[in-house]
Amino acid sequence: xTNNKVKQWFPDMTKLYKPYCYEHLISNEKGQVCVYCPLVSxxxxxxxxxxxxxxxFEGHIRKFRLISSPVRDSSGSIIYGIELIEDIxxxxxxxxxxxxxxxxxxxxxxxxxxxxxxxxxxxxxxxEAHEKLKNTQKQLIQSEKLASIGQLAAGIAHEINNPVxxxxxxxxxLGKYIESFTEILRAVEIFQVYFKDDQIDKAKxxxxxxxxxxxxxxxxxxxxxxxxxxxxxxxxxxxxxxxVWDLRTFSRADMGERKLSDINKIIEGILSIVWNEIxxxxxxxxxxxxxxxxxxNPQEIGQVFINILVNAAQAIVDKGxxxxxxxxxxxxxFIEISDTGIGMSEEVSSKVFDPFFTTKEVGKGTGLGLSIxxxxxxKHNGDIYVKSVQGQGTTFTIWFPIIRR
Amino acid sequence: xxxxxxxxxxxxxxxxxxxxxxxxNSSYELFTATSAEQALGFLxxxxxxxIICDYQLGGMNGIDFLENISKDNPDIINILLTAHADLDMxxxxxNRAVLYKxxxxxxxxxxxxxxxxxxxxxxxxxxxxxxxxNEIKKRDIYIKQLEKESPGITDIKRDDSGNIIIE
Numbered sequence: 001x002t003n004n005k006v007k008q009w010f011p012d013m014t015k016l017y018k019p020y021c022y023e024h025l026i027s028n029e030k031g032q033v034c035v036y037c038p039l040v041s042x043x044x045x046x047x048x049x050x051x052x053x054x055x056x057f058e059g060h061i062r063k064f065r066l067i068s069s070p071v072r073d074s075s076g077s078i079i080y081g082i083e084l085i086e087d088i089x090x091x092x093x094x095x096x097x098x099x100x101x102x103x104x105x106x107x108x109x110x111x112x113x114x115x116x117x118x119x120x121x122x123x124x125x126x127x128e129a130h131e132k133l134k135n136t137q138k139q140l141i142q143s144e145k146l147a148s149i150g151q152l153a154a155g156i157a158h159e160i161n162n163p164v165x166x167x168x169x170x171x172x173x174l175g176k177y178i179e180s181f182t183e184i185l186r187a188v189e190i191f192q193v194y195f196k197d198d199q200i201d202k203a204k205x206x207x208x209x210x211x212x213x214x215x216x217x218x219x220x221x222x223x224x225x226x227x228x229x230x231x232x233x234x235x236x237x238x239x240x241x242x243x244v245w246d247l248r249t250f251s252r253a254d255m256g257e258r259k260l261s262d263i264n265k266i267i268e269g270i271l272s273i274v275w276n277e278i279x280x281x282x283x284x285x286x287x288x289x290x291x292x293x294x295x296x297n298p299q300e301i302g303q304v305f306i307n308i309l310v311n312a313a314q315a316i317v318d319k320g321x322x323x324x325x326x327x328x329x330x331x332x333x334f335i336e337i338s339d340t341g342i343g344m345s346e347e348v349s350s351k352v353f354d355p356f357f358t359t360k361e362v363g364k365g366t367g368l369g370l371s372i373x374x375x376x377x378x379k380h381n382g383d384i385y386v387k388s389v390q391g392q393g394t395t396f397t398i399w400f401p402i403i404r405r
Numbered sequence: 406x407x408x409x410x411x412x413x414x415x416x417x418x419x420x421x422x423x424x425x426x427x428x429x430n431s432s433y434e435l436f437t438a439t440s441a442e443q444a445l446g447f448l449x450x451x452x453x454x455x456i457i458c459d460y461q462l463g464g465m466n467g468i469d470f471l472e473n474i475s476k477d478n479p480d481i482i483n484i485l486l487t488a489h490a491d492l493d494m495x496x497x498x499x500n501r502a503v504l505y506k507x508x509x510x511x512x513x514x515x516x517x518x519x520x521x522x523x524x525x526x527x528x529x530x531x532x533x534x535x536x537x538x539n540e541i542k543k544r545d546i547y548i549k550q551l552e553k554e555s556p557g558i559t560d561i562k563r564d565d566s567g568n569i570i571i572e
Contacts, residue, residue, distance in 0.1 A: 154489045158461060161488035165510030166423035172514045173426040218430060225426065232419045280463055319464070 006085065021083075038068035039081045046070050046078055052088070062089040141376070144368045145303050148310070149247075155276030159243055163236035170233045177222045177229075183213065246272045260293040263301070263333060263400075264326055270305045274313070281313045282322040282339065289327040294400045300376045301400075304384070307369035308337050308396045314360075315341025315394060331402055332382075338395040344388040352386055409525050410451055412436045414444045414467070415459040415486070420510075424457065427514045433521075441465045448474060453481055455524060457508075457517075460487035460494070468494070471502035480532065482524045484508060 002013065010024045018024060022034050033040060038049035048069045054061050065088045071080035149156070187210045194203035214220070246269040267288075271278075278284060294301075312322050320340035327334050344352070344359075351357045353374040358367035377384040382400040411433045413424050421437040428435055436451065438444035441462050447453065456474075460467040471483045485498055488510040498504050505524050508517065552559045562570045 154491065157489040159488075161510040162417055162420060165486075165488065165512060166417075166419045168511040169423040169427055169514050173423070221429065228422070229426065232422060236419060276461075280461065 009085075038066050039083050042068040042070050042081050043078060046072075062087055063092050064088065137375075140368070141300070141303070141372055144372045145299075148303070148306055148369060149273075152273060152277065152306075152310070156243065156247065156273065159272075159276045160240055163239045167233050167236040167240075170229050170236075174226070174229060174233075177226055180213075180217050180219060180222060184210065184219065187213070243272055246270070258295055258297050261296055261298045261301070263291060263294055263296075263335060264288045266298050266302050267305055267324060267326070267335070270302050270309065274306055274309050277310050277313045278322060281316045282320045285321060285323040287323065287325040289325075291326050291328045291333045292402050294333055294380075295403050296380050296400060301380070304373040304376055304398065305335075305337070307373045311369070312337060312339035312341065312394070312396075315339050315343070317342060320393075328402065332399040333402060335398045336395060337398075338393060340393040343390040343392050343394055344386075345390055349386050349388045349394075353384075408432060408434045409454045410434045410436065411521065412438065412444060412447050412451075412453045412456045414438045414441070414456065414462065414470075416440065416461065416463050417459075420459065427517060428521075431518065439463075441470050444470070445474075448478065453478070454528060455482040455484065455521060457484045457486055457521075460485060460489070468498050468502045471504070475503045479503075480528065482528055484520070484524070486510060486512065 002010075006021075007013070010021065012018065013021070013024055020033075022037070023031060034053075036051050036053060038051045041047070041049045048067065050068075051066045053064050053066060055064055065084075065086045067084040067086075069082050069084075070078045071082060073079050187206055191203050191206045191210070194200075194206060267286075271284075309322070316322075316339055322340075323336070323338045325334075325336040325338075348359060352370050355371040356367040357371070374384055377398055377400075380400055382398060384396065384398045386394060386396050388394040409432070411428065413421055413435065414437075415421050415424075416439050418439060421439065425435055425437060436447045436453070438447055441464065444456075444458075456471070458467040458471055462470060467485050467487070471485065474481065475483065482505045483502055484506045485502060485504055486508045487494070490507070490509060495507060498507055506520055508520070548559050564570055
């Protein structure tokens with residue numbers, strides 16, 4: 001018995017004419033029971049069998065699933081076999097398609113995951129590179145700062161060794177004064193003893209010796225000088241203290257922190273560091289305005305002033321004038337540093353903020369001073385610009401924003 | 406006794422004051438100048454024997470200054486006192502400024518006193534030597550003149566025991 005579907009597949013098959021399925025299969029040329037027939041196996045062992053086979057329908061290969069099961073009578077003997085034939089071609093095809101799609105999806109996923117990983121790596125590398133760059137810039141600023149201190153070292157040594165020179169000398173002079181004073185005190189003591197004992201002659205002798213000692217050693221000069229000596233020595237110590245303090249404030253490697261700072265005070269501190277570069281070259285005119293505090297890193301701002309002031313002094317050939325002016329409007333604090341030096345051509349002044357641009361001899365300038373100054377001012381949301389007339393002088397103007405709280 | 410004259414030049418008054426104290430009780434006559442111009446004034450009016458000069462003078466450096474004055478005053482002893490020195494400066498100083506000594510700030514008072522004393526002794530010896538050489542030259546000329554006028558007069562004859570024989 002067959003159902004409609006089988007009739008559709010094997011239209012010629014009837015109970016009388018070629019009743020077995022294998023008789024209709026093109027692929028089965030021998031006309032015998034197919035070797036894989038599950039029904040045969042079911043008849044043999046009475047169990048359910050399953051087989052998947054390909055049939056060739058005039059060139060179209062279709063896939064079939066054959067399931068055979070036994071039908072038994074009351075005694076248990078097998079009387080029929082039932083074969084279920086299912087065309088699973090479409091099902092299988094869609095499964096393959098699905099698995100292919102799945103595979104594609106999976107590999108797409110993998111690709112995505114890989115890409116993400118790669119991106120993360122790139123991001124990490126970039127972060128690292130950025131960090132490195134930031135560090136390098138920090139180091140560059142510090143090196144430039146140290147280089148500028150190095151170039152200032154001769155001047156700073158001069159500024160320190162001069163007071164050390166006279167402090168040292170004054171102290172050893174003072175030692176000699178004290179020796180003499182001690183000598184006199186000792187004589188006075190001896191005089192007092194003789195005087196108490198009424199040994200007037202001996203006392204007189206001591207007194208005469210004392211007078212002679214005073215004459216010989218110019219004690220009057222010592223007494224008149226000692227106040228001056230101490231005052232000058234103290235002033236020398238104060239000078240050194242100030243230079244060392246300003247230098248330390250400026251050169252600390254920690255780069256300092258941002259804080260509300262008085263720009264006028266920063267300039268004053270920097271002036272004591274660069275004073276030796278300026279004092280023989282220029283008179284200094286300070287026009288400090290009463291300006292509000294600025295949120296800034298005093299060391300970084302100091303570095304900017306050092307660069308501009310040293311350049312100003314170097315631009316002056318013989319003797320000139322450097323003017324420092326500070327003032328403010330509603331939003332900004334301005335600092336103007338002008339010199340009466342040789343000035344710059346337009347070509348030079350347009351390049352002064354370029355890194356490694358320098359007009360100085362090899363070894364005299366890094367070519368980074370003003371470039372770093374520019375960066376530092378920009379970092380503080382300010383601006384710096386230059387106006388120069390050849391033969392007349394140069395003016396640098398810097399401003400910083402006032403932050404109202 | 407001839408009092409030696411020392412000229413101290415430094416643009417910082419406290420340095421001049423300290424040096425003045427160092428030389429105060431010694432037998433020198435001191436002049437102090439805070440600038441090259443002032444120092445030139447002293448040099449014109451006085452017979453300066455020795456100069457102690459700072460490197461950094463207002464307007465001019467000590468080496469240029471000493472080189473300039475050495476041309477007209479070759480006998481003056483030059484000592485450079487400087488708060489900072491590098492090789493270039495040292496070479497420059499030795500080659501141009503005809504230096505007796507190169508002294509760094511801070512200086513040592515006793516060493517400075519000894520240096521100055523020795524320098525002046527040496528200078529005195531040189532001047533004395535020059536004076537004596539001149540003296541000898543003069544006498545030589547005189548003797549030659551005598552010989553010309555009276556030939557044989559400067560020729561001294563002695564006998565075997567060293568006695569002068571007058572003919």
